[in-house]
Amino acid sequence: KQEVTQIPAALSVPEGENLVLNCSFTDSAIYNLQWFRQDPGKGLTSLLLIQSSQREQTSGRLNASLDKSSGRSTLYIAASQPGDSATYLCAVRTYNAGNMLTFGGGTRLMVKP
Amino acid sequence: DAGVIQSPRHEVTEMGQEVTLRCKPISGHDYLFWYRQTMMRGLELLIYFNNNVPIDDSGMPEDRFSAKMPNASFSTLKIQPSEPRDSAVYFCASSFPARRNTIYFGEGSWLTVV
Numbered sequence A: 001k002q003e004v005t006q007i008p009a010a011l012s013v014p015e016g017e018n019l020v021l022n023c024s025f026t027d028s029a030i031y032n033l034q035w036f037r038q039d040p041g042k043g044l045t046s047l048l049l050i051q052s053s054q055r056e057q058t059s060g061r062l063n064a065s066l067d068k069s070s071g072r073s074t075l076y077i078a079a080s081q082p083g084d085s086a087t088y089l090c091a092v093r094t095y096n097a098g099n100m101l102t103f104g105g106g107t108r109l110m111v112k113p
Numbered sequence B: 001d002a003g004v005i006q007s008p009r010h011e012v013t014e015m016g017q018e019v020t021l022r023c024k025p026i027s028g029h030d031y032l033f034w035y036r037q038t039m040m041r042g043l044e045l046l047i048y049f050n051n052n053v054p055i056d057d058s059g060m061p062e063d064r065f066s067a068k069m070p071n072a073s074f075s076t077l078k079i080q081p082s083e084p085r086d087s088a089v090y091f092c093a094s095s096f097p098a099r100r101n102t103i104y105f106g107e108g109s110w111l112t113v114v
Helices: none
Strands: A004-007 A010-014 A019-025 A030-038 A044-051 A056-059 A062-067 A072-077 A086-094 A101-103 A107-112 B005-007 B010-013 B019-024 B031-038 B042-050 B053-056 B065-071 B074-079 B088-095 B103-105 B109-113
Touching: A004 A086, A010 A019, A019 A030, A019 A086, A019 A107, A030 A062, A030 A072, A044 A056, A044 A062, A044 A072, A044 B103, A072 A086, A101 B042, B005 B088, B010 B019, B019 B088, B019 B109, B031 B074, B031 B103, B042 B065, B042 B074, B053 B065, B074 B088
Parallel strands: A010 A107, B010 B109
Antiparallel strands: A004 A019, A019 A072, A030 A044, A030 A086, A056 A062, A062 A072, A086 A101, A086 A107, B005 B019, B019 B074, B031 B042, B031 B088, B042 B053, B065 B074, B088 B103, B088 B109
C-alpha cells in the first residue's frame, strides 16, 4: 500500500527566504505526483503536476522536482511571501491504485512579514 | 465555470441523525471523488465514480456511509445514523478523462456531529 510522508509538518520562515518542502513515497511505481495548496477553510488547489517521466516542473516562484527511484519529491518556493502561507500537500497516483490519489499529511507553512 | 459546488458548507447535527452532503461536479467531468479530511488521518478517499458508476468504495468506513450519483451533474454522500467520530471536512472533487491528472476540489462540507 502506498504511503506518502511530508516533512516538516510545520514551517515558519521570514519573508523573502527560499524554502524547500519534502515529500516521500514508498511505492515508486507511480503515474504522477501532484502538489496542492490548501488555505484555511478552503479546498485544495493544484499547483504543479509531474509525470513519472519528468524530473521537474516550474510555475512562477514554484519548482517541483521528482526522483522516482528514491521515492522523493521537493517543492521549492523562491522569495517567499506572506501570501504563500498555507498548507501544502503532495499526492501520488500509483499504477496499481487506479485513478486514486494518495495524499501526504501536508506541511503547514507560515511566512512572517 | 463555477467549479465544484458543495452543500451545505457547514452542518451541525445531533448524533443519530441522517446527514446528506451534496456535490455538483464541473460540467463535462466524468470522474467524481469523495474525500474526508481530519486532523488525525489527513485526506482519505472514500469513494469515486466514473460516468456515474461507483468504481471503488473501499474507503467507505462502514455501512452507515453511502454515496450515489444519479446523473452526471449531481452526487450525494449520506451518513445514517451519524456519530461524533464522523465529524470532519468532506470534499468532493472532479476530473476530466483526457486531462484526468488535473483534479478540482470543492470547498468542502464541514460536518460536526454532537
